[in-house]
Every structure is written in C-alpha cells, then in structure tokens.
Amino acid sequence: MTALVVGMGAVASIGGSTVEFFDSLCAGYSGLAELRGFDRSRYRAQHAYEIDDRPGPGRDETLRASRWLEQAVGAALRDAGLDDDLADTPVLVGTTLRELRSVELSWRDGVPFDVRDLHFGTALANRFGATDTHTVANACSASLYTLGLGMDLLDVGAADTVVVAGVDTITESTYGLLDRCYPEAPEQVRPFDRDRRGMLQGEGAVAVVLRREADGPGAGHRHARVRGVAMNCDAYHPSAPDAKSIALVTREAHRRAGIEPADVDLLMLHGTGTALNDEAEAQAVREVFSGVTPSPWMTAIKSMTGHTAGASGLHSLVVxxxxxxxxxVPPILGLDNPIDEVEGFRLVREHAELASLRVAQVDSFGFGGLNAVAIVEKVS
Amino acid sequence: MAAVDVVVSGVGVAVSGIAGPDDLLRRTPAGAQGDDPARRLTGKGLRYKDRATRLALCAGRDALADAGLLNDPGLTVPSETVGVVVSSNYGNVDTICDTVSTIAAETYVGLSPMALPATASNVIASWLAIWFRLRGANLTMCNGPTSGLDAVNWGRLLVLAGRVDRVLVVGVEPANAPVRHLVSGGRSNGDDDLRLFDGAAALLLESAAAARDRGVEALAELGPYARKADQPAAVASIRRTDPRPVDMWFGAGAGGPAGMTEQTSYDLTAYHGHCSGALGVLQCVAGTAWLSGHDRGAVLASADGDGSDAAAALLLTAGTRPGPAAGDRR
Structure with missing residues (x-):
C-alpha cells in the first residue's frame, strides 16, 4: 500500500509555517542562539535552537509544546482541506519529552500544571475535538515511527485519514545531562564535520495528513507519495547507535517501498553532529549504497534546526x-572538514543545490536504538 | 481488521503481595507487607536502572517465560520477530525531577551521565529490548489513563500489519515523591489518602498462527477496541462490533456494560490504587487469568478516563467463539 501526503504543517526556530521553514533552510538561515529560557549560570553549554516565544528573557512557561503541536496540526488540516473537527480521525504524536518541561517547572518552581496535560490528547481534544489520539514517546525517531504506524492504520483499514505529528521542547534535565556528557560544549550542530562536538536541542512541531493513495487526496493535495516505512530496534545500547541495525532497517525500508538503493536520489540524513551517530550512520549508508555512483544527494537539517528530537523525523520528511x-536541496551548515567516513558522499554544503529528484529516503534514529526509515516519492 | 486473530500467549505481573496473575482475581488490596517485586531480578546489569524499568523487566520476564519464549540464554524465536510496547505515564518523572533539583543545587556538574537515557520516556522499552534481545518495532505509549488499553491495541496492530509475529506489552507505573507531586497537583505530601500503584503487568500478544506453530496455548483472544470521548461511547462501540454477553467487567464508573452485578464487576483501582498507564495491561492480565478458569466467555476492560480527554475499552474472549463466527469456521 502507498499513501499520499495530503497536508503538512511545520513550526521550528527558523519558521512558523512550512513555507518559512523550507525557505529558511534553503537560504542557510539557522535558528542557533544563546539560551533564552534557562538560567545560563547553571550550564557550560550556552546555545540552543529555541522558538523565541517566551514571555521574557530567562522566563519560561508551561505548555509551549502543546501550543506548537496545535499550530502544526491546524496548519496541516487547513492544507489538507479539512476542518478543525477531528472527532474519530486518529492523531499520532511522536515525542521524546512530552510536556516534561512543564513537569520541571511544576516540581522545582511550583508553577501550576495539570497532570492531564502531560500527554497531548488533552490539548488535541480541547482544540480539535479529537478522541483517537496517541502520544508515542519514541525518543528522537518518534515522529517517523508515527508515520509507520499511520501507514499501518491505513493498510489494515482501521482509518481512511490519519494525522501523524511530532513535537518537542527543550528541557533542563536533558540539556544539563548532555552538557555533562560531552567532552566540550557544542556551540553549534555540525553534522559529519571533524570538529563536531555533539548535538544541541532544537524546538518545534510538525504534522502530516495521510490518506491511502487508492482513495485519492480528498480535499487535500498530492504533495508526495509515501512508499514505505521500516522500523526496528537495535536491542544493543540505551544511547549508542548500531550501524548494522541501521543498515538492516534501511534495506527493509527499500524492500517495503519496492526500490533499490540506486533509485534513491535524495537522502535526508539523521545527522545529529554527535561523534557516535554520524559515524554509525555514515557506515550504514556506505554499506547499503556501496557501488551506487554517484551517491544520492545528502543533507542534514539539524545544522539549522538543532535536534528537534521527536519532531525531527517528520521535519526531515517535510523538507x-x-x-x-x-x-x-538545502545545505548542511558548518560542514567545513567532513569526516573520512563520508568520503565520496554527495553532501550538499555551503549553499543549496538544484537537482531533479524523484525518490527520497528519510532517516530517523533515537535513544534506545529506535530506528525508522521512510521512502517518499514525487507525485508527477 | 480481524483478518488475523491475535491471542494472549503469556502473562506476568510484578506487584507487591501478588504472587501471579491469578492472585489479581482475589479482591484484596496489594500487600503493603509483601516483598518488593523489583527484587526478583538481581545482577549488576540493574545498576542505574530506574524503578519503573526494574518492575517492567520482572513482569516482562514472567510473560515471556509463560509464553515459552525464554531460552537459557536468549529466545526460542528469532529476535526480530518480537516487538515491544510499553505503557507508562510516570515512568521517568523521578529522573526528570531529580535532575532539575540537582542542577538547581549544584549546576550540571553535579549530574551523573548515567541518567541521560532515562530523560527520554522510552527508556523502559529500550531496556526491555536490550535485556531480552527483542529487535522488532518498539513503542512507548504515554497516553494518559487509557494508555494501557491503547498499548495492547498497538501491540495487536504491529502483528496485524505484519511487522512482527509477537509483542511483549508492559504497563508499569512507579510510586515516588515526584509522581505524587504531579498526580496531586503539588498538594499531596504522602500522609493523605492518595494511593499510587507501584508495579507492572505484562502480556505476550501473538498471532494465533504463530502461537499454533509453536504449539502453545492461546490463553485469550483479543476482541474489538475503541478510544472515544467517554466510557459510554467506548463501551457502546465495542458492543456494536461484538454484541455477545459480557461475563466479567474490569472497570468502574458510568457507562459500563449493562446488567453487571457486584460479582461480575471488578475495579482493580479500588484494591491497587491509581494505576494510570499500567491499568489497561493489568486489566488484561486479570481478564486473561479469569478466562483461563472458564471454557468460554467474554471479559470487557475499560478505562473511564479519570476526567481526562478520552476513555477506552477492549474485549477479551476465550479462544472459542459461539454463534455465527464459530459456524463460519466449521
């Protein structure tokens, strides 16, 4: 079964709409800035890719993630020609950190927070009357996992239209622990560069409306065709990736999509700028695309959005x-000296490239060895 | 959606004072004097694992063993044929709260890097996968009061969609000060009557064909599931799809199945406290235990949503179906 992307919405540090988001990436505009909402004296790292919507400098508030999710879902529904009444239409929300930033503010500062807002069903019920909502906490591959689950719902006939989404906000607990783990504090996300120091978190939300291709786009668009999504688990390490398992899930995605590696024109890399991810991902790409010359065009948007965690997989899909x-094809910012492992890869650097492309592969990996790979195709 | 039958082939439980799934049917409170179930697993591999993860590993191991999937070491089936679905709303709340407290007191320097994986809410599912080598699709549902029943349905979907042959579904919640703070809106200090569930329940779901091929018994079969705005709507949806009489209802509140008596209704939260994301899985484990003692019958599990965004319901049946369905199958 194939599905159509019939509506999209995206929010991030670099733009509040799909158009702004994509134009920023193509222009090489980054959302990197000094930390806005935390007490900077508590950290060595000082930067992130935050959405600049807090009530004032150094002041944070609850429920920002829920707000962006509503914004992205609302935009995707409008784009799909659907009204704001979702009722029984399934909405799957991928996230790493849910509303845990709100929990932090409640626990440490005594800011009021209703436990019912910890999962996103409450916000989606209030705003869209949605009842079949599912918060899927699948770390940084969460939203691409929801794409796979959404495809399964369409495939088994459990729904005709599905909204898949992702959202994450920066939290102090994750920011502080990353700061504790890296040898040096990163000043920017530099995927596949020798001088990369690790990832910095980004904020954002994204939503995509899917329908079975056989049923047509309804009132929406034929933005693209989703040919297949594969997902697996390394079962190896709680945070380090496994190149073999990534190669396996990539091959499984190709099999599900009915394509060969040589059919892939564009590869949206997960590319977090951490030592471990970039090496493992490059190794898996090298293994799967061995003998394919020239290689697909490759880019990694976290160099401008930061790591938008649960939203990052669908952010890459929208791009x-x-x-x-x-x-x-937007460029990878800050890639001055590529690591040896990517030699021969057609990485887009410095400025955007123009290319005629048909098939794209989207990579998304997360803590716990959670891997998801999607294949999308241009609809002519 | 019923082209493939999905059955329960193993159950496990890790709750203080509860020796096994059958014990859940005794209408007695979880034993305050019982042993800590998390102590049933030992070894240095448990260092740095949070309480929710330890509880989940205990219940998960029992369900895998009950389903005949555990070898020593490893599994009796290929690791990529087994998926994982965890339901937990509060599993890593303690890590989040402890970490921000440490940052406030000592800056980031005071943190232990070993806590990093538990900042992501999927940490339980990831340790289950690593511990038992389960390489199939791996999901964590943090979906409020309905999360447990939702997780059971997602486990079924992974099987129906052909992604895996079987799924370990675990519902787990830990009781601790940060969870108490969160659940009570900052009002509970532990001396009041807020009772939090502290434990885990696990089911092994499997396609009926895969269970048959392995020669294991189907303990129960999954029937329809619904997530709707409220409990009456969720239960009505189930009854429309499968109108057979309900013999036992695990649930509480308005809008349950008609004609239930005190003997045929069982509110697990009355004995085990606020179960949150563990509830639906705990209900299905108890329901499977009930069905195991009966040749036929149907058990309805429902979560009334506790004033939250939605309610969910799921039907479990004994393997054989009366009426037209049985005729169809000759």
Whole structure:
C-alpha cells in the first residue's frame, strides 16, 4: 500500500509555517542562539535552537509544546482541506519529552500544571475535538515511527485519514545531562564535520495528513507519495547507535517501498553532529549504497534546526517533500572538514543545490536504538 | 481488521503481595507487607536502572517465560520477530525531577551521565529490548489513563500489519515523591489518602498462527477496541462490533456494560490504587487469568478516563467463539 501526503504543517526556530521553514533552510538561515529560557549560570553549554516565544528573557512557561503541536496540526488540516473537527480521525504524536518541561517547572518552581496535560490528547481534544489520539514517546525517531504506524492504520483499514505529528521542547534535565556528557560544549550542530562536538536541542512541531493513495487526496493535495516505512530496534545500547541495525532497517525500508538503493536520489540524513551517530550512520549508508555512483544527494537539517528530537523525523520528511517538488536541496551548515567516513558522499554544503529528484529516503534514529526509515516519492 | 486473530500467549505481573496473575482475581488490596517485586531480578546489569524499568523487566520476564519464549540464554524465536510496547505515564518523572533539583543545587556538574537515557520516556522499552534481545518495532505509549488499553491495541496492530509475529506489552507505573507531586497537583505530601500503584503487568500478544506453530496455548483472544470521548461511547462501540454477553467487567464508573452485578464487576483501582498507564495491561492480565478458569466467555476492560480527554475499552474472549463466527469456521 502507498499513501499520499495530503497536508503538512511545520513550526521550528527558523519558521512558523512550512513555507518559512523550507525557505529558511534553503537560504542557510539557522535558528542557533544563546539560551533564552534557562538560567545560563547553571550550564557550560550556552546555545540552543529555541522558538523565541517566551514571555521574557530567562522566563519560561508551561505548555509551549502543546501550543506548537496545535499550530502544526491546524496548519496541516487547513492544507489538507479539512476542518478543525477531528472527532474519530486518529492523531499520532511522536515525542521524546512530552510536556516534561512543564513537569520541571511544576516540581522545582511550583508553577501550576495539570497532570492531564502531560500527554497531548488533552490539548488535541480541547482544540480539535479529537478522541483517537496517541502520544508515542519514541525518543528522537518518534515522529517517523508515527508515520509507520499511520501507514499501518491505513493498510489494515482501521482509518481512511490519519494525522501523524511530532513535537518537542527543550528541557533542563536533558540539556544539563548532555552538557555533562560531552567532552566540550557544542556551540553549534555540525553534522559529519571533524570538529563536531555533539548535538544541541532544537524546538518545534510538525504534522502530516495521510490518506491511502487508492482513495485519492480528498480535499487535500498530492504533495508526495509515501512508499514505505521500516522500523526496528537495535536491542544493543540505551544511547549508542548500531550501524548494522541501521543498515538492516534501511534495506527493509527499500524492500517495503519496492526500490533499490540506486533509485534513491535524495537522502535526508539523521545527522545529529554527535561523534557516535554520524559515524554509525555514515557506515550504514556506505554499506547499503556501496557501488551506487554517484551517491544520492545528502543533507542534514539539524545544522539549522538543532535536534528537534521527536519532531525531527517528520521535519526531515517535510523538507524531503518540498525538495522533491522544488528541486532545491538545502545545505548542511558548518560542514567545513567532513569526516573520512563520508568520503565520496554527495553532501550538499555551503549553499543549496538544484537537482531533479524523484525518490527520497528519510532517516530517523533515537535513544534506545529506535530506528525508522521512510521512502517518499514525487507525485508527477 | 480481524483478518488475523491475535491471542494472549503469556502473562506476568510484578506487584507487591501478588504472587501471579491469578492472585489479581482475589479482591484484596496489594500487600503493603509483601516483598518488593523489583527484587526478583538481581545482577549488576540493574545498576542505574530506574524503578519503573526494574518492575517492567520482572513482569516482562514472567510473560515471556509463560509464553515459552525464554531460552537459557536468549529466545526460542528469532529476535526480530518480537516487538515491544510499553505503557507508562510516570515512568521517568523521578529522573526528570531529580535532575532539575540537582542542577538547581549544584549546576550540571553535579549530574551523573548515567541518567541521560532515562530523560527520554522510552527508556523502559529500550531496556526491555536490550535485556531480552527483542529487535522488532518498539513503542512507548504515554497516553494518559487509557494508555494501557491503547498499548495492547498497538501491540495487536504491529502483528496485524505484519511487522512482527509477537509483542511483549508492559504497563508499569512507579510510586515516588515526584509522581505524587504531579498526580496531586503539588498538594499531596504522602500522609493523605492518595494511593499510587507501584508495579507492572505484562502480556505476550501473538498471532494465533504463530502461537499454533509453536504449539502453545492461546490463553485469550483479543476482541474489538475503541478510544472515544467517554466510557459510554467506548463501551457502546465495542458492543456494536461484538454484541455477545459480557461475563466479567474490569472497570468502574458510568457507562459500563449493562446488567453487571457486584460479582461480575471488578475495579482493580479500588484494591491497587491509581494505576494510570499500567491499568489497561493489568486489566488484561486479570481478564486473561479469569478466562483461563472458564471454557468460554467474554471479559470487557475499560478505562473511564479519570476526567481526562478520552476513555477506552477492549474485549477479551476465550479462544472459542459461539454463534455465527464459530459456524463460519466449521
């Protein structure tokens, strides 16, 4: 079964709409800035890719993630020609940190927070009357996992229209622990560069409306075709990735999509700028795409969005869709000296490339060895 | 959606004072004097694992063993044929709260890097996968009061969609000060009557064909599931899809199945406290235990949503189906 992307919405540090988001990436505009909402004296790292919507400098508030999720879902529904009444339409929300930033503010500062807002069903019920909502906490591959689950719901006939989404906000607990773990504090996310120091968190939300291709786009668009999504688990380490398992899930995605590695024109890398991810991902790409010359075009948007965690997989998918349509591939910022493992890869650097593309692969990996890979295709 | 039958082939439980799934049917409170179930697993591999993860590993191991899937070491089936679905709303809340407290007192320097994986809410599912080598699709549902029943349905979907042959589903919640703070809106200090569930329940779901191929018994079969705005709507949806009489209802509140008596209704939270994300899985384990003692019958599990965004319901039946369905199968 194939599905159509019939509506999209995206929010991030670099833009509040899909158009702004994609244009920023193509222009090489980064959302990197000094920390806005935390007490900076508590950290060595000082930067992140935050959405600049807090009530004032150094002041944080609850429920920001819920707000962006509503914004992204609302935009995707409008784009899909659907009204704001979701009722029984399934909404799957991928996230790493849920509303845990609100929990932090409640526990440490005594800011009121209702436990019913910890999962996103409450916000989605209030705003869209949605009842079949599911908060899927699948770490940084969460939203691409929800894409796979959404495809399964369509495939088994459990729904005709599915909204898949992702959202994450920066939390102090994760920011502080990353700061504790890296040898040096990163000043920016530099995927596949020798001088990369690790990842910095980004904020954002994203939503995509899916329908079975056989049923047509309804009132929405034929933005792109989803040919298949594979997902697996390394069962190896709670935070380190496993190149073999990534190669396996990539091959499984190709099999489900009915394509060969040589069919892939564009590869949206997970590319977090951590030592471990970039090496393991490059190794898996090298193994799967061995003998494919030239390699697919490759890019990694976290160099401008930061690591948007649970939202990052679908953020990359939205970029893949826009890139297939426009032929403009955004660059990887800060990639000055590529690591040896990516030698021969057609990485887009410094400025956007123009290319005629048909098939894109989207990578998304998370803590716990959670891997998801999607194959999308241009609809002519 | 019923082209493939999905059955329960193993159950496990890790709750203080409860020796096994059958014990859940005794209408007695979880034993305050019982042994800590998390102590049933030992070894240095447990260092740095949070309480929810330890509880989940205990219940998960029992369900895998009950389903005949544990070898020594490893599994009796290929690791990529087994998925994991965890339901927990509060599993890593303690790590989050302890970490921000440490940052406030000592800056980031005071933190232990070993806590990093538990900041992500999927840490329980990831340790289950690592501990038992389960390489199939791996999900964590943090979906409020309905999360446990939702998780059971997602486990079924992974099987129906052909992603895996079987799924370990675990519902788990830990009781601790940060959870108490969160659940009570900051009002509970531990001396009041807020009772939090502290434990885990696990089910092994499997396609009926895969269970048959392994020669294991189906303890129960999954029937329809619904997540709706409230309990009456969720239960009505189940009754429309499968109108057979309900013999036992695990649930509470308005809008349950008609005609239930005190003997045929069982509110697990009355004995085990606020179960949150563990509830639905605990209900299904208890329901499976009930069905195991009967040749036929149907058990309805429902979560009334506790004033939250939605309610959910799920039907469990004994393997054989009366009426037209049985005729169809000759």
């Amino acid at each position: 893949a869709v826009e890139t297939l349509r426009s032929g403009v």
